Amino acid sequence: MSDIVLSASVRQNLLSLQSTADLLSTTQNRLATGNKVNSALDNPTNYFTAQGLNSRASDINNLLDGIGNGVQVLQAANTGITSLQKLVDTAKSIANQALQTNSGYTTKSSVAYTGAGAGTGAATADDLTGGGGAGGSKLTGSAFVFTTEAGAKTITIDGTTVKSLADLNKALSSNGVSLTASLTGANELTFTSTNDSAGQTITTATTAAAAGTITGDAIEISIAAASATAGSVTAAVPDAVSQSNRASLVSQYNQILDQIKTTAQDSSFNGVNLLNGDQLKLVFNETGKSTLTIQGVTFDPAGLGLNTLTAGTDFVDNFMTNKVLTSLNNASSTLRSQASTLGSNLSIVQIRQDFSKNLINVLQTGASNLTLADTNEEAANSQALSTRQSIAVSALALANQSNQSVLQLLR
Numbered sequence: 001m002s003d004i005v006l007s008a009s010v011r012q013n014l015l016s017l018q019s020t021a022d023l024l025s026t027t028q029n030r031l032a033t034g035n036k037v038n039s040a041l042d043n044p045t046n047y048f049t050a051q052g053l054n055s056r057a058s059d060i061n062n063l064l065d066g067i068g069n070g071v072q073v074l075q076a077a078n079t080g081i082t083s084l085q086k087l088v089d090t091a092k093s094i095a096n097q098a099l100q101t102n103s104g105y106t107t108k109s110s111v112a113y114t115g116a117g118a119g120t121g122a123a124t125a126d127d128l129t130g131g132g133g134a135g136g137s138k139l140t141g142s143a144f145v146f147t148t149e150a151g152a153k154t155i156t157i158d159g160t161t162v163k164s165l166a167d168l169n170k171a172l173s174s175n176g177v178s179l180t181a182s183l184t185g186a187n188e189l190t191f192t193s194t195n196d197s198a199g200q201t202i203t204t205a206t207t208a209a210a211a212g213t214i215t216g217d218a219i220e221i222s223i224a225a226a227s228a229t230a231g232s233v234t235a236a237v238p239d240a241v242s243q244s245n246r247a248s249l250v251s252q253y254n255q256i257l258d259q260i261k262t263t264a265q266d267s268s269f270n271g272v273n274l275l276n277g278d279q280l281k282l283v284f285n286e287t288g289k290s291t292l293t294i295q296g297v298t299f300d301p302a303g304l305g306l307n308t309l310t311a312g313t314d315f316v317d318n319f320m321t322n323k324v325l326t327s328l329n330n331a332s333s334t335l336r337s338q339a340s341t342l343g344s345n346l347s348i349v350q351i352r353q354d355f356s357k358n359l360i361n362v363l364q365t366g367a368s369n370l371t372l373a374d375t376n377e378e379a380a381n382s383q384a385l386s387t388r389q390s391i392a393v394s395a396l397a398l399a400n401q402s403n404q405s406v407l408q409l410l411r
Helices: 008-033 044-100 165-174 240-266 318-371 375-410
Strands: 105-107 110-115 143-148 151-156 179-185 188-193 202-205 219-224 228-234 279-283 291-295
Touching (some): 044 318, 110 202, 110 219, 202 228, 291 318
Parallel strands (some): 202 219
Antiparallel strands (some): 110 188, 143 151
């Protein structure tokens, strides 16, 4: 069989038609997949760069769930702190009710002292020394040592610094001794608990107590150089109705402490509780080098410095009630400080969460720019190539017809 010989024009038209068909196939593939780079063969640089960008975007996207959980953990803790602050405020309200309750005692603690000086005169409210000297009062030179939890304070009726009853009471107040003095005889002083410490214990001794042995609002009174003689101590007499009311407030207060404990325990998310001592660690990038560790706190009553009260001991008078209020104020300060810390950490985590979302979008957009096809452009190319293919087919037909005409003439 003889070889088929094509004319130059037919061969040229066939090559043009084949080239157009290849281009049309490529264009239709791009339109079908939406990508101009579908494999490393299309464009190795763009293909592998896009793969790297998409891989990083995927890794960061996987971390977003952990970051989102971290945000919820912080919000749960912040909600818990808000509730704890309300409970502490309720406890303060109960303590303030105790302060407004009638004194828990019908009779306050007191003790009388008789001067042991050599004077023969009588003391007056304006001049406890009775003028001093041999004709003065027996209280002249009396030196009282008042020992409290804060330490020992000595106050002497010397006729100069302390002369009048007002001077003596001023000295008691300035030295933090919760007693008031009154002149109950010619040479007799009686020290009585103030209203704020009506239930305090008063004891007498011949020598001052050692440091640290007196606690709470108790007071021990001793005499320096036997300058006065102590009488018997009159114990405070509780008021039954008032103490019953105060005991009821103690019960209410303890119920609030129970709620503080359970609220702190319930302030968790996904098993992490920043108010129960747990730790939260967040990872922000795919290498694990960008992290944030948040150490939780223990905000049960003990962690806030709040103790369970005992009826008959706590809230018995204003002194004991004010001690509880001091603890509650300290707890409020602790809660506010921790709320500020949590708020700062929450802001950081939310900023990193938004940053990660935006970065993922940037990476994916960059990858798409390297591989995605412009569908409008490819559609226009497809239409142009279809037209070009039709023209090539027509041209091939005309070339073939021309060759046939030449053959007819040769016959």
